[in-house]
Amino acid sequence: MxxxxxxxxxxxxxxxxxxxxxxxxxxxxxxxxxxxxxxxxxxxxxxxxxxxxxxxxxxxxxxxxxxxxxxxxxxxxxxxxxxxxxxxxxxxxxxxxxxxxxxxxxxxxxxxxxxxxxxxxxxxxxxxxxxxxxxxxxxxxxxxxxxxxxxxxxxxxxxxxxxxxxxxxxxxxxxxxxxxxxxxxxxxxxxxxxxxxxxxxxxxxxxxxxxxxxxxxxxRERVTIAERRKLLQSEVEAAITRGGNLVIPAFALERTQELLLDLHHLMCSGAIPDVSVFIDSPLANRVTEVFERHASELEDTGKVNIFDHPSFHFVTDVSQSISLNSVSGAVILAASGMCEGGRIRHHLIHNLHRRDSTVLFVGFQAQGTLGRVIMEGAERVRISGNDVRVRAQIRRIDSYSxxxxxxxxxxxxxxxxxxxxxxxxxxxxxxxxxxxxxxxxxxxxxxxxxxxxxxxxxxxxxxxxxxxxxTGRTDLAEALGRDWQNTYADFATSLKAELAKLRSDRQREEALTKMRHVLETYNAHMASRNGKSGE
Missing domain, CATH: 3.60.15.10 (Ribonuclease Z/Hydroxyacylglutathione hydrolase-like)
Known part of the structure; x- marks a missing residue:
């Protein structure tokens, strides 16, 4: 070399x-x-x-x-x-x-x-x-x-x-x-x-x-900032009409600030009412402060501090976040944007099951993430040990990418x-x-x-x-896409509902016994095959 x-x-x-x-x-x-x-x-x-x-x-x-x-x-x-x-x-x-x-x-x-x-x-x-x-x-x-x-x-x-x-x-x-x-x-x-x-x-x-x-x-269809704001306006209006919350999984860096830019414009122009907007992400709040420090470098702000609006409530401590459980008719922005961690999971637990609530995705959802699973139409999801039915309206705006x-x-x-x-x-x-x-x-x-x-x-x-x-690594193919844990979570969240469809506890017990037998038989088969391949 x-x-x-x-x-x-x-x-x-x-x-x-x-x-x-x-x-x-x-x-x-x-x-x-x-x-x-x-x-x-x-x-x-x-x-x-x-x-x-x-x-x-x-x-x-x-x-x-x-x-x-x-x-x-x-x-x-x-x-x-x-x-x-x-x-x-x-x-x-x-x-x-x-x-x-x-x-x-x-x-x-x-x-x-x-x-x-x-x-x-x-x-x-x-x-x-x-x-x-x-x-x-x-x-x-x-x-x-x-x-x-x-x-x-x-x-x-x-x-x-x-x-x-x-x-x-x-x-x-x-x-x-x-x-x-x-x-x-x-x-x-x-x-x-x-x-x-x-x-x-x-x-x-x-x-x-x-x-x-x-x-x-x-x-993507070419969408101007003005046209994108029209799309957001429609989603906010529809969510308010339904009466529940509009929950937006938003990346703490950039996406949250873009949404605040548009919400500020829509409220100040009278396009939407001054609905309460809760930014429930300590990281997003700190990042917003950095944006304010670099305000002179930002385009599209009209030279005003768009993060300072009476309807914007920056949530910091956990007790404030928990208090949002009883809120309706609000916009809640929380990280992470792909729903893999952070306070958004807490808000999904309390809103996904509500028919009057809306979850609006405004960013890329990678394979294997909870956000991707919800966006692709899952009827049930498992979040932090909780099985949650998806009854909320699931919406998406691609023009924030x-x-x-x-x-x-x-x-x-x-x-x-x-x-x-x-x-x-x-x-x-x-x-x-x-x-x-x-x-x-x-x-x-x-x-x-x-x-x-x-x-x-x-x-x-x-x-x-x-x-x-x-050449590259040959051991990563399974890790780079949807892995077995995604399939397991999907199976586990629907298992109880499927068992409930059976007529009696005896049938449920039989089904569980058969499932256990299938797994034990498969394990024995794989152990035997692996043993022979190692000879």
């Missing part, structure tokens, strides 16, 4: 939409672009516990595209493992990370404590948090803010610049020049008409481009052209990646398009197609 050769290894967000992490190496220099957490099914999240596929102490620097946890969430573990270098990012990203990483650390601590309290785990080895809030603050202190388009040297032999990605506050694409090779990593790209931010920017003419493909298989759709991604790629080497598509589910690849090849048959897998290593040379040096 040549000392002058630039290599790229994918450690996450390949064949899935979370866990973004790319390692660029040139001789002894090593730079990570992002170091994100896997999110989704339990099997996928288990990957966060595994050791890194590299030695953290050998990484010279991290360049962070933005503050979302699927791009930044493993930084505390990286620092805990021995990384001492700078984390290069924009100033807004650094400001956001102070809260995002600390919150993630608290979640890790809480989840470990909760699992260790479970009676069915008595006597087993205790769970240890991936990292703590203290680890998170140590990582944040290694941030080194840099202005957009300002040149910097993250490691010997590397030259870099950040470009506006238009995704969230502080988001950036990363331009790298190393070993005579010019590369740009898109990070997450925002759509046209994105509130608060200008459209994505960047130079053209690269050897290699790494582009996200979260929405590579869909084209912070991700570019297929057409916008293609436009961004065109603007980076010519691409003399290869185009890598990452950060997408398999269907989105394949749809994007097909459309790119249809438009430009000569373009070399790669769909990398986690663990794959590529050699990057000027004006040459990427050469794969090592």
């Amino acid at each position: 040549s000392e002058k050769q630039l290599n790229l290894r994918f450690h996450g967000a390949a064949g899935t939409v979370t866990g973004s992490c790319m390692e660029f190496s040139l001789g002894q220099s090593r730079v990570l672009v992002d170091c994100g957490m896997f999110q989704g099914s339990r099997s996928l999240e288990h990957l966060n516990i595994d050791d890194f596929a590299f030695d953290p102490s050998q990484i010279d620097a991290v360049i962070l595209t933005h503050a979302h946890i699927d791009h930044s969430g493993m930084l505390p573990k990286l620092v805990k493992g021995g990384f001492t270098g700078p984390i290069w990012c924009t100033l807004p990203t650094s400001d956001l990370l102070e809260h995002m990483l600390a919150d993630s650390g608290r979640i890790q601590e809480y989840e470990a404590e909760r699992r260790n309290r479970r009676r069915d785990r008595a006597g087993e080895e205790p769970f240890v948090p991936v990292y703590t809030s203290s680890d998170a603050m140590e990582a944040w202190q290694q941030c080194r803010p840099i202005q957009l388009e300002e040149a910097f040297e993250p490691a010997p032999g590397f030259h870099a610049r950040l470009w506006n990605a238009g995704h969230i506050l502080g988001s950036a694409s990363v331009e790298l020049n190393a070993g005579g090779v010019r590369v740009i990593c898109s990070g997450d790209l925002g759509p046209e008409n994105k509130a608060f931010h200008l459209d994505p920017e960047g130079p053209s003419g690269f050897d290699f481009v790494v582009c996200e493909a979260t929405y590579g298989d869909r084209q 912070a991700h570019a759709d297929q057409t916008e991604l293609l436009d961004w790629i065109d603007e980076r052209s010519p691409i003399s080497g290869s185009l890598f598509l990452d950060h997408g589910e398999p269907s989105a990646l394949e749809a994007m690849r097909r459309e790119l090849q249809r438009r430009n048959p000569g373009l070399n398009v790669r769909l990398p897998q986690i663990g794959e290593l590529y050699a990057l040379a000027p004006k040459e197609q990427a050469a794969r040096l090592e």
Whole structure:
């Protein structure tokens, strides 16, 4: 392997939409672009516990595209493992990370404590948090803010610049020049008409481009901010008419603030009444304060503080959150956006069963998440040990997406052209990646398009197609999609209702006995087969 050769290894967000992490190496220099957490099914999240596929102490620097946890969430573990270098990012990203990483650390601590309290785990080895809030603050202190388009040297032999990605506050694409090779990593790209931010920017003419493909298989109808507000107005009016609550699972970073922007406009213009809006997310409240600090950089606000409205109630302590159980006719915004944790699960337990309530999804729901299960029409779900019937109206608005759709991604790629080497598509589910690849090849048959897998290593040379040096991991196929725990939760939540349909307790006992027998027989069969294969 040549000392002058630039290599790229994918450690996450390949064949899935979370866990973004790319390692660029040139001789002894090593730079990570992002170091994100896997999110989704339990099997996928288990990957966060595994050791890194590299030695953290050998990484010279991290360049962070933005503050979302699927791009930044493993930084505390990286620092805990021995990384001492700078984390290069924009100033807004650094400001956001102070809260995002600390919150993630608290979640890790809480989840470990909760699992260790479970009676069915008595006597087993205790769970240890991936990292703590203290680890998170140590990582944040290694941030080194840099202005957009300002040149910097993250490691010997590397030259870099950040470009506006238009995704969230502080988001950036990363331009790298190393070993005579010019590369740009898109990070997450925002759509046209994105509130608060200008459209994505960047130079053209690269050897290699790494582009996200979260929405590579869909084209959204072009919706202006005014048209999007009309859609939200309709949902608020319909929810008020039904008499229950409008519960919105909203990401604490950006989505909550966008909703407040639109609700502020609708109320101030008289389009909707001054309905009570509860922002029940301590993290979202802290992030909103960061937005207020960077108010001069935000578009579409009319130069007023849109977060200061008498109908907006920022909920902080738990007792205030619990008091919302008795509320009707309110709008409740709570994290997490995919319903995988946080206070939104509490509000779903108290509202999903109500026919007069509405749950409105305004963001991407990854495979394996509770949000995806609800959105796809589940009649029952299991939340924090509770079986909950879904009677509420389930609604969706796609125009709040912070991700570019297929057409916008293609436009961004065109603007980076010519691409003399290869185009890598990452950060997408398999269907989105394949749809994007097909459309790119249809438009430009000569373009070399790669769909990398986690663990794959590529050699990057000027004006040459990427050469794969090592294949990816073969043990991740089951973890990257809907796993057995999703199927189990679906089965468990409907089991009691199915048993109730039987005529007598005797029939129910017989059914349970037969189900147990099927499982025991299958286990015996698999044990026998595994024993023979090991001979």
